[in-house]
Amino acid sequence: MTTTTKGLEGVVASRSQISSIIDDQLTYVGYTIDDLAENASFEEVVFLLWNKKLPNQKELDAIKKELAENMEVPNEIYEHLKSYDMSKVHPMAALRTAVSMLALYDDEVDVMEADANKRKAIRIQAKIATIVTAFSRIRKGKEPVKPKKDLSYSENFLYMLNGKQANSIEVEAIEKALVLHADHELNASTFTARVCVATLSDVYSGITAAIGALKGPLHGGANEAVMKMLLEIGEEENAIPYIEKKIANKEKIMGMGHRVYRTGDPRAKHLKEMSKQLTKITGQEKWYNMSVEIEDYIKKNKGLPANVDFYSASVYHSLGIDYDLFTPIFAVSRTSGWLAHILEQYEDNRLIRPRAEYIGPQKQKYIPLSQRS
Ligand SMILES: CC(=O)SCCNC(=O)CCNC(=O)[C@H](O)C(C)(C)COP(=O)(O)OP(=O)(O)OC[C@H]1O[C@@H](n2cnc3c(N)ncnc32)[C@H](O)[C@@H]1OP(=O)(O)O
Numbered sequence: 001m002t003t004t005t006k007g008l009e010g011v012v013a014s015r016s017q018i019s020s021i022i023d024d025q026l027t028y029v030g031y032t033i034d035d036l037a038e039n040a041s042f043e044e045v046v047f048l049l050w051n052k053k054l055p056n057q058k059e060l061d062a063i064k065k066e067l068a069e070n071m072e073v074p075n076e077i078y079e080h081l082k083s084y085d086m087s088k089v090h091p092m093a094a095l096r097t098a099v100s101m102l103a104l105y106d107d108e109v110d111v112m113e114a115d116a117n118k119r120k121a122i123r124i125q126a127k128i129a130t131i132v133t134a135f136s137r138i139r140k141g142k143e144p145v146k147p148k149k150d151l152s153y154s155e156n157f158l159y160m161l162n163g164k165q166a167n168s169i170e171v172e173a174i175e176k177a178l179v180l181h182a183d184h185e186l187n188a189s190t191f192t193a194r195v196c197v198a199t200l201s202d203v204y205s206g207i208t209a210a211i212g213a214l215k216g217p218l219h220g221g222a223n224e225a226v227m228k229m230l231l232e233i234g235e236e237e238n239a240i241p242y243i244e245k246k247i248a249n250k251e252k253i254m255g256m257g258h259r260v261y262r263t264g265d266p267r268a269k270h271l272k273e274m275s276k277q278l279t280k281i282t283g284q285e286k287w288y289n290m291s292v293e294i295e296d297y298i299k300k301n302k303g304l305p306a307n308v309d310f311y312s313a314s315v316y317h318s319l320g321i322d323y324d325l326f327t328p329i330f331a332v333s334r335t336s337g338w339l340a341h342i343l344e345q346y347e348d349n350r351l352i353r354p355r356a357e358y359i360g361p362q363k364q365k366y367i368p369l370s371q372r373s
């Protein structure tokens with residue numbers, strides 16, 4: 001064994017037909033993220049990622065119907081969510097547990113045939129939106145709202161979150177955010193999902209593991225951290241002194257930098273524009289202005305670009321969403337990508353098992369407990 005690459009940087013660990021990042025351009029099955037963000041619905045993207053082709057009208061109607069019809073979750077999940085001490089539970093921890101729990105109510109959980117796995121994919125994608133929104137309502141002392149079969153995925157998400165039908169601006173924003181976050185090659189949580197199911201473990205295990213990986217602040221958890229930072233800064237004039245202090249203390253600025261992108265994250269410009277428009281509509285321009293100042297400063301002084309998590313923070317905040325729900329919303333979207341990768345992994349599976357370079361002590365002699373200092 002020779003080379004070790006810390007963090008597996010630059011290591012190509014899998015082949016995939018789902019999404020690519022080439023020369024800082026992101027595509028899903030060869031369609032640019034710009035094209036999809038401007039034109040595609042979330043359901044179209046889900047179909048695309050799972051079937052490697054865009055749906056025709058009949059296929060789109062079918063997947064929309066299947067998702068809407070499978071959104072309800074077993075009562076036991078609601079009861080479990082209601083049993084938590086909400087002052088202590090992060091929604092990503094609740095989501096991780098609830099998705100794992102869903103497996104207990106799926107009769108096909110260990111049926112490993114391709115068709116059964118696709119049916120489970122629909123059920124998980126449908127139900128994850130319900131779990132996130134139910135958690136949010138329950139902790140506010142409200143009853144969960146049942147999904148409506150005639151609403152789209154994004155409409156249902158907002159309907160279940162707020163208990164009323166969303167306006168077109170809100171739906172458009174969530175739809176675009178879901179499209180932008182759906183897949184991203186072999187990011188940490190997707191790799192986690194693939195490693196998990198490559199043991200031939202079930203789909204629910206793969207998604208549960210992926211949620212755990214997304215939760216961390218170096219990955220999906222960064223969008224929540226960005227909003228906390230903006231709130232801590234408070235006013236535009238505090239932004240640069242705050243950032244300068246962090247940089248002087250060698251702290252990282254959340255939402256900045258990326259393992260793969262060098263010139264910029266192609267999703268960030270869409271979220272930046274959304275942030276500009278939404279903060280204007282809602283009279284909260286300071287979050288956008290502050291974000292632009294920070295982005296410019298970090299680009300100039302550290303050469304780092306904003307990533308997908310940076311402007312999504314002010315987008316979700318201007319929609320009135322609690323900041324600890326930002327990463328769960330990322331998970332709702334990314335579930336579509338995780339599922340695509342899980343299905344792809346099963347199609348041509350081999351156990352994923354790299355090696356470690358041992359750098360610990362060698363040839364030690366066992367010392368009996370009584371002789372140890
Ligand atoms: C959806 C997503 O997962 S997108 C990423 C979300 N994560 C974040 O936004 C967290 C902040 N960003 C980071 O921590 C990193 O940029 C990562 C984890 C995204 C990528 O990291 P890596 O490629 O592993 O870079 P690494 O962490 O090794 O940093 C390399 C150098 O850049 C610096 N750096 C990287 N990101 C940042 C940042 N956000 N702020 C300040 N400095 C940074 C590091 O301090 C380090 O500097 P040094 O060489 O002087 O020690």
Ligand SMILES: O=C([O-])CC(=O)C(=O)O
Nearest residue numbers: 183184186187188259308
């Ligand atoms: O690809 C990565 O490393 C992180 C990322 O941007 C994502 O998962 O969307």
